[in-house]
């Protein structure tokens with residue numbers, strides 16, 4: 001029995017970090033996906049291991065089922081029909097199982113992803129043999145929600161082969177879960193994100209699960225309907241960073257300066273709400289689009305200034321800001337910052353030759369540019385064309 005699931009990455013248009021502290025944020029799915037194929041062996045396969053194959057890196061991790069049973073003696077009561085958080089005891093058992101895999105030092109960041117895999121797998125399927133194969137179009141650890149896309153696609157594949165969801169196995173191509181199954185994927189994926197991020201707001205797994213453009217505050221999402229053509233250039237500075245550490249650093253700054261940081265978060269909340277209002281309001285003509293784009297650019301600049309206040313910008317991000325400003329274009333970091341990706345709004349009337357020049361300038365600094373479709377699909381699964 002085999003299933004393939006995919007889940008998109010995301011951009012945060014406004015409100016990252018502040019959303020962890022209760023402010024509103026705006027995010028949109030992008031058309032770059034993480035794919036997880038899950039295969040449960042038949043008895044005739046005679047395979048008694050759980051395997052995780054990270055195909056892009058050609059890394060395979062495997063655990064004999066007997067080793068899993070030894071590590072999780074209480075599993076009978078642990079296997080959960082509804083999502084639960086990973087206990088301290090299980091966290092320790094998972095850490096030992098991950099350590100035994102001798103992840104190369106240069107790839108040690110993967111340890112949290114492997115831990116999330118183990119937690120989601122054993123919680124949903126128990127100590128059974130299987131092989132999960134993962135590939136991704138998203139750069140890992142760059143602000144485009146690779147961790148959430150990984151957790152969502154993995155959870156979707158796990159649930160698709162469990163008794164928790166009802167699916168049309170004869171359906172060809174990608175199919176979507178029903179609303180209650182999507183909610184279940186989202187809640188489990190959030191538990192996976194907690195293992196990778198520490199204290200996620202839930203915005204990344206939510207937009208990866210449901211897709212579209214969303215406004216998000218304190219766990220609640222509102223779907224944003226818009227007919228505004230919104231084009232963003234995404235520049236990957238290729239400076240590696242870790243969302244968990246950045247989120248923790250903002251929390252520490254908040255403890256040191258609670259009043260000032262509360263004011264910063266409140267300003268971000270207003271920016272995200274104003275952005276949502278602009279994006280949702282109807283468009284009458286080209287002039288209206290230009291006016292809206294100018295307002296959005298100003299809000300992006302203001303949000304970037306506040307992210308600098310939070311201490312999550314980086315020299316590479318500042319270089320992108322300066323480079324795009326030479327072309328009178330506005331940018332802000334997206335995701336956790338500290339390197340990673342930067343968004344630049346490309347106004348509808350901007351000529352293609354200017355876009356080409358901006359990209360050439362950015363790429364001459366060693367950055368990588370892409371233009372992704374935004375506000376598209378959420379997670380989907382397929383029982384055909386699996387590999």
Ligand SMILES: Nc1ncnc2c1ncn2[C@@H]1O[C@H](COP(=O)(O)OP(=O)(O)OP(=O)(O)O)[C@@H](O)[C@H]1O
Nearest residue numbers: 109110113141142143144145146147150243335336
């Ligand atoms: N395809 C994948 N395979 C295995 N692990 C992954 C995969 N994608 C993400 N991860 C895990 O998630 C970690 C990156 O998550 P992190 O939250 O730091 O960055 P991000 O999600 O790309 O950016 P942001 O959270 O700012 O949007 C990786 O180091 C790895 O542990």
Ligand SMILES: C[C@@](O)(CCO)CC(=O)[O-]
Nearest residue numbers: 016017200201202335336
């Ligand atoms: C930095 C952050 O706000 C967004 C990361 O994409 C973290 C979170 O909301 O979980």
Ligand SMILES: [Mg+2]
Nearest residue numbers: 145147148243
């Ligand atoms: Mg992440």
